[in-house]
Amino acid sequence: MLLLDAPVRERLWRRLAEIAEDYIEHVAGGRVSPELSVETIRALLERYDFRAPQDPLEALDFAASSLKRFQTHTPHPRYFGLFNPAPATMGIAADFLVAAFNPQIAAWSHSPFAAEVENHLCRAFGAKFGYPPGETDGVFCSGGAEANHTAMLAALTSRFPEFAERGVRELGGQPVLYISREAHHSFLKAARLCGLGTGAVREIPVDNRWAMDTDELQIEISRDISAGNIPFLVVATAGTTNSGAVDPIAGIGEIARSAGAWFHVDAAWGGAAMLEPSLRGMLEGTGQADSITFDAHKWLSAPMGAGVFLTRHPDILTRTFRVHT
CATH class of the missing domain: 1.20.1340 (dopa decarboxylase, N-terminal domain)
Structure with a gap:
């Protein structure tokens, strides 16, 4: 048995x-x-x-x-x-409990309590990052890499409404995205998985603090627009893997919006600073991001893997992933 x-x-x-x-x-x-x-x-x-x-x-x-x-x-x-501390005791207990109950949340009706726990936590995290009440949507995932991949798909869907149905061949130009040279490698992998290729990724130089150089970002975006390319995603990192550097989030967000691009903050590592008043200022501007990556299995001591994708566009996940069967 x-x-x-x-x-x-x-x-x-x-x-x-x-x-x-x-x-x-x-x-x-x-x-x-x-x-x-x-x-x-x-x-x-x-x-x-x-x-x-x-x-x-x-x-x-x-x-x-x-x-x-x-x-x-x-x-x-x-x-x-790496960035994975000892799991909290309640996290260990929760893992055991979830394994025993085995909730299936692909359909809300199968486990409505578990589904609403996910929604409740996404709203709570969104509020901590500065999203207005009622505007947060999100989903838990395996970690930052999956959340960043989700962000890229959401950005493509937002910039190119026909992307989900027609793919990259029907976009009418070369989509390009921007990360710092210190950004996580998951964006390069996501570009491949989305069919864009790593040639669509612009790796922007960093300054003497290892943070993205916004002047170089602006130059690269202007160069792409002049060449007929289409900026669709700009990423700021809140806590790089190599040094913990935090990009100038607010300034990068302004540049992204002026280019008509989706603005994503990869706060997989540094996002927990939102919980500490003395550190929260480091994340200024994150609440203006179209989407955010956050890992609870880092500073929050949740067992692996507990990533979160957050967005202030309540319809974008449905538009990006909905299929009819």
Whole structure:
């Protein structure tokens, strides 16, 4: 049986809680980085050939011990690698709860409470960024890369209303977008996925603070317009991956609007500054963005992955993704 018998389930849940508590309590006493031996890992996995059933508790213990041995431990107090802190206790509990209930939110009627939790949180985050009440729409996603891809599709749909049906061949010109040289590589990948190619991406030089040079941005946009290209998306980064630099958001937004382009703020990393009054000024102008990327699995300590796409255009997601079946 998929759900196992009740006594087995009870032992499994108890053991799972013991493993999690032991890990949280003792992770600081171990090493931060894992053993790096693919041969050892593959040898351990050979025992699982899927020809015979495995005891659930043994399988759980095997997975836990292997993760301890072969994983960089982000909850470790000496971990200073990427931007993923120790998950909050309530985040761990929420992950377990969601796995048990398995809500299907592709259709609102299937899990209306979960769907409205998503909507409620998107509105709350939007308000923190400065979006007016009643104007925020959004969706949770796997992380910043997916949110940035969503932003590019929304920008194309906004600038070219026929894009969703006719694609890039019917746009009447070369669409171009603008990011800083320090922006996240997900925009280059999204340009490929959208059929634009990386040749449509303009990587703008940065200043001595590693933030986008707005003079260079204006020059590049003017050059493209003169060449007959069509600026459709301008991106400001609030917290670059390499240095944490924050682009001049308000100034970039003004340039984007004057060019008739969608203005997106990638605040996947730095967006949590909106919650701290002493830091909020760094994000000035974000509330004027057409869309925002934010990652809750960074400063908010949600388990991976918890990205958010926010927009102040309540109809754009429907226009971008709606299909009729």
